[in-house]
Amino acid sequence: xxxxxxxxxxxxxxxxxxxxxxxxxxxxxxxxxxxxxxxxxxxxxxxxxxxxxxxxxxxxxxxxxxxxxxxxxxxxxxxxxxxxxxxxxxxxxxxxxxxxxxxxxxxxxxxxxxxxxxxxxxxxxxxxxxxxxxxxxxxxxxxxxxxxxxxxxxxxxxxxxxxxxxxxxxxxxxxxxxxxxxxxxxxxxxxxxxxxxxxxxxxxxxxxxxxxxxxxxxxxxxxxxxxxxxxxxxxxxxxxxxxxxxxxxxxxxxxxxxxxxxxxxxxxxxxxxxxxxxxxxxxxxxxxxxxxxxxxxxxxxxxxxxxxxxxxxxxxxxxxxxxxxxxxxxxxxxxxxxxxxxxxxxxxxxxxxxxxxxxxxxxxxxxxxxxxxxxxxxxxxxxxxxxxxxxxxxxxxx
Amino acid sequence: xxxxxxxxxxxxxxxxxxxxxxxxxxxxxxxxxxxxxxxxxxxxxxxxxxxxxxxxxxxxxxxxxxxxxxxxxxxxxxxxxxxxxxxxxxxxxxxxxxxxxxxxxxxxxxxxxxxxxxxxxxxxxxxxxxxxxxxxxxxxxxxxxxxxxxxxxxxxxxxxxxxxxxxxxxxxxxxxxxxxxxxxxxxxxxxxxxxxxxxxxxxxxxxxxxxxxxxxxxxxxxxxxxxxxxxxxxxxxxxxxxxxxxxxxxxxxxxxxxxxxxxxxxxxxxxxxxxxxxxxxxxxxxxxxxxxxxxxxxxxxxxxxxxxxxxxxxxxxxxxxxxxxxxxxxxxxxxxxxxxxxxxxxxxxxxxxxxxxxxxxxxxxxxxxxxxxxxxxxxxxxxxxxxxxxxxxxxxxxxxxxxxxxxxxxxxxxxxxxxxxxxxxxxxxxxxxxxxxxxxxxxxxxxxxxxxxxxxxxxxxxxxxxxxxxxxxxxxxxxxxxxxxxxxxxxxxxxxxxxxxxxxxxxxxxxxxxxxxxxxxxxxxxxxxxxxxxxxxxxxxxxxxxxxxxxxxxxxxxxxxxxxxxxxxxxxxxxxxxxx
Numbered sequence: 001x002x003x004x005x006x007x008x009x010x011x012x013x014x015x016x017x018x019x020x021x022x023x024x025x026x027x028x029x030x031x032x033x034x035x036x037x038x039x040x041x042x043x044x045x046x047x048x049x050x051x052x053x054x055x056x057x058x059x060x061x062x063x064x065x066x067x068x069x070x071x072x073x074x075x076x077x078x079x080x081x082x083x084x085x086x087x088x089x090x091x092x093x094x095x096x097x098x099x100x101x102x103x104x105x106x107x108x109x110x111x112x113x114x115x116x117x118x119x120x121x122x123x124x125x126x127x128x129x130x131x132x133x134x135x136x137x138x139x140x141x142x143x144x145x146x147x148x149x150x151x152x153x154x155x156x157x158x159x160x161x162x163x164x165x166x167x168x169x170x171x172x173x174x175x176x177x178x179x180x181x182x183x184x185x186x187x188x189x190x191x192x193x194x195x196x197x198x199x200x201x202x203x204x205x206x207x208x209x210x211x212x213x214x215x216x217x218x219x220x221x222x223x224x225x226x227x228x229x230x231x232x233x234x235x236x237x238x239x240x241x242x243x244x245x246x247x248x249x250x251x252x253x254x255x256x257x258x259x260x261x262x263x264x265x266x267x268x269x270x271x272x273x274x275x276x277x278x279x280x281x282x283x284x285x286x287x288x289x290x291x292x293x294x295x296x297x298x299x300x301x302x303x304x305x306x307x308x309x310x311x312x313x314x315x316x317x318x319x320x321x322x323x324x325x326x327x328x329x330x331x332x333x334x335x336x337x338x339x340x341x342x343x344x345x346x347x348x349x350x351x352x353x354x355x356x357x358x359x360x361x362x363x364x365x366x367x368x369x370x371x372x373x374x375x376x377x378x379x380x381x382x383x384x385x386x387x388x389x390x391x392x393x394x395x396x397x398x
Numbered sequence: 399x400x401x402x403x404x405x406x407x408x409x410x411x412x413x414x415x416x417x418x419x420x421x422x423x424x425x426x427x428x429x430x431x432x433x434x435x436x437x438x439x440x441x442x443x444x445x446x447x448x449x450x451x452x453x454x455x456x457x458x459x460x461x462x463x464x465x466x467x468x469x470x471x472x473x474x475x476x477x478x479x480x481x482x483x484x485x486x487x488x489x490x491x492x493x494x495x496x497x498x499x500x501x502x503x504x505x506x507x508x509x510x511x512x513x514x515x516x517x518x519x520x521x522x523x524x525x526x527x528x529x530x531x532x533x534x535x536x537x538x539x540x541x542x543x544x545x546x547x548x549x550x551x552x553x554x555x556x557x558x559x560x561x562x563x564x565x566x567x568x569x570x571x572x573x574x575x576x577x578x579x580x581x582x583x584x585x586x587x588x589x590x591x592x593x594x595x596x597x598x599x600x601x602x603x604x605x606x607x608x609x610x611x612x613x614x615x616x617x618x619x620x621x622x623x624x625x626x627x628x629x630x631x632x633x634x635x636x637x638x639x640x641x642x643x644x645x646x647x648x649x650x651x652x653x654x655x656x657x658x659x660x661x662x663x664x665x666x667x668x669x670x671x672x673x674x675x676x677x678x679x680x681x682x683x684x685x686x687x688x689x690x691x692x693x694x695x696x697x698x699x700x701x702x703x704x705x706x707x708x709x710x711x712x713x714x715x716x717x718x719x720x721x722x723x724x725x726x727x728x729x730x731x732x733x734x735x736x737x738x739x740x741x742x743x744x745x746x747x748x749x750x751x752x753x754x755x756x757x758x759x760x761x762x763x764x765x766x767x768x769x770x771x772x773x774x775x776x777x778x779x780x781x782x783x784x785x786x787x788x789x790x791x792x793x794x795x796x797x798x799x800x801x802x803x804x805x806x807x808x809x810x811x812x813x814x815x816x817x818x819x820x821x822x823x824x825x826x827x828x829x830x831x832x833x834x835x836x837x838x839x840x841x842x843x844x845x846x847x848x849x850x851x852x853x854x855x856x857x858x859x860x861x862x863x864x865x866x867x868x869x870x871x872x873x874x875x876x877x878x879x880x881x882x883x884x885x886x887x888x889x890x891x892x893x894x895x896x897x898x899x900x901x902x903x904x905x906x907x908x909x910x911x912x913x914x915x916x917x918x919x920x921x922x923x924x925x926x927x928x929x930x931x932x933x934x935x936x937x938x939x940x941x942x943x944x945x946x947x948x949x950x951x952x953x954x955x956x957x958x959x960x961x962x963x964x965x966x967x968x969x970x971x972x973x974x975x976x977x978x
Binding site: 033035036037041126129133134136137140141143144145146147148150151154161162163164207211212214215217218219221222223224225230232233234236237239240241242243244245246247248249250251252253255267268270271274328331332334335339349352353356357364365368371372375376378379 | 446449450452453454455456457459460461463464465467468469470471472473474475478775778779782794796797798799800801803804805806807808809810811812813814815816818820821822825829830831832854857858886911914915916917918921922932935936939940945948949952955956959963966967
């Protein structure tokens, strides 16, 4: 692939007959929404097309590349003022963004810059498809991330609504508050739920990591009888639908008197985390050089010393990321705890689930934002560990 | 690893080692020895066995853990889906007597069945187990639950005149100590241990806890032979009094059922003749009571039950009890596929009662739609991630991994915020003027909401396997195809796409498996039309308490998932599952 500043295809001014209609069409599309929001769709469509056609011509043919900077700032200012007149502060922001986009877009189309990074022999249809495809992908990425992003500002809502209030859209400080966060930290229900989650998840993680790491080491030995069958059993908690695991555990644990107890939930969560530990640790062990353990044994280390001083430090990144997976499994789990636990084991997800079903308060959104923060931290840690593991593997001989 | 060039065992040609070896082989053909003198083959086998043992020992704790905490519960659920002992443990004698009943000959069973029912129900009512059975049978035939509950309360009234006659004759029949002496027999006499054990076992089956331990009573063998019904009833009473109530047997007056049993015994010709020779405690009182009881009109149990509730004359109720008498039943599975057990074999329910088939179809259909939309949305993203420069791809990968790592409930609540009628999407559409404020779109609590939310939640599971497959496809193949004259479409369809099919397969099976058993998201955004079969399972566990049906539905779902799991293992291999 090409570094970002290399130009492959010559750029240059395109004829006005090409770029003016293209920019005008984009303007018409944008104008439809503005027009619809202000009363007349048709007016918006025509107005958008005319304004953008004029703007494109002025920018490309009159100002040209020489005064590009001034032209683009002018476009931003123009749209920002227009937006403010139509819709106040939010209009100012939307208008400014539109101005920035159209300024850039006019130059991009008008000076053939869209071909700069593409090979010269592409037909215009191929170029069009290239960018359409990128726009489609952008929309899908937007779909992936939008719900998570929308939750965050909403959690600062001053009202008890699940949507943006007019104050919030006006960027009025009155519209924002920490009241849902305060509620989360002061409400005994939520605090009890948080405490239960914190009490359950680490113990379940320790159980699944210690059993799982041992078994992963056993599974990566060269001669393991029934390896496939054992692997299938150990991975099955991840595959079997949670509702079935929950039902089975509910029936079975009530026979044993474990249903509704702390240890019942811990055991259930530990077994749900095991597949993640097995998968990550065996993946790390694939790259482990066995001659290192033989070398350690050769120098007189017993198996336990070899394990803790040689093998463990090398597979530690895998073990930790497996542990993080197990932790997040338990921390996020709601179906099994719903059945195996009782009111005394109400965890954070359980409390969220009840809140969502009965639609109590947007405190859920505050909790959600905190949880997103935790997942970002975990994601970063796992990524760093993966890199470290690869580096360690690269350093080891063989 | 030992190097071939320096390992003396691997050098071919004349070396001192090889010469010695050749000499050895000439002396003892086919017997190569290890350093300690054992044959090499055996020594190798032993080493290999040691290695296998060590590997298994490392795996064993986890395997045991998973078997106990996960596989055993699943097995228990499978067992529950066919288990049906409650009918035969609660009404053991009734179900035995019902064995000969033929509904086509006689719409209501005969007197022996009702007599057995009386003793069974009396004991069950004392142990408060009859309502459980009523609830169980109510799943199959509506109305049985209230029939059992009301009958349990009125059992004491059956045969009142006999009890009155007995007690009018001699007040000692109301005396707990007298009954105890009568049933225990003379001091040091022979005891009927078999009866006591049998009754203990029966009570344990009835109420599900153990009845072992000293109860301070054992029926005398002589009285057991003389008055079989009364002794059996009294023994059950004694066990119940001592273990469940924690009382002293000799101080408690026996149940009405014991007195009724005695009156029936005293009318029995066998007992009448045997009474002549009886000389144990209470012989005089028994002889006095015998003619009175024999002169009373026969006790019509059938009429007595019909007086309590005329539904006991309902053939359907009796057929239900008869059909569900065996300890194991296919009834729950038949219910789970909208069939019911009838005397003429399994039959489909009425068209309008078939909800599970509808639910299963809907679950499969929606899972397919979700899988399809995940493929449609995931393919372009995976493609662009695999073909962008590393740095950009890693940045964009965060947008895929962040939802993957975010709590499921966070994402579900986000979709609730987005999709509801006063939610973000509707607000934006209204603001843009695309939708009228009075005609906001209904996008939640229906199939649409479930499909959108679950597609979003499961999309990373599709993108990640696709991405790892597409990364291995060299981009030069596409360029080669184009340089040979293929159009863009041909090059993609004939060259690139076939190589990416394994990724699609892996992702699709994973997404399908995950979506078919989803519970939380449909529960929150699914309303009534967007729920899955798992929501029904949860309903039967926590609300309707029909655990057998929940287990049967779960077993069917599990079977579907396991088939897919097996296919996934064949196609992708479980070892190749990658995370992040």
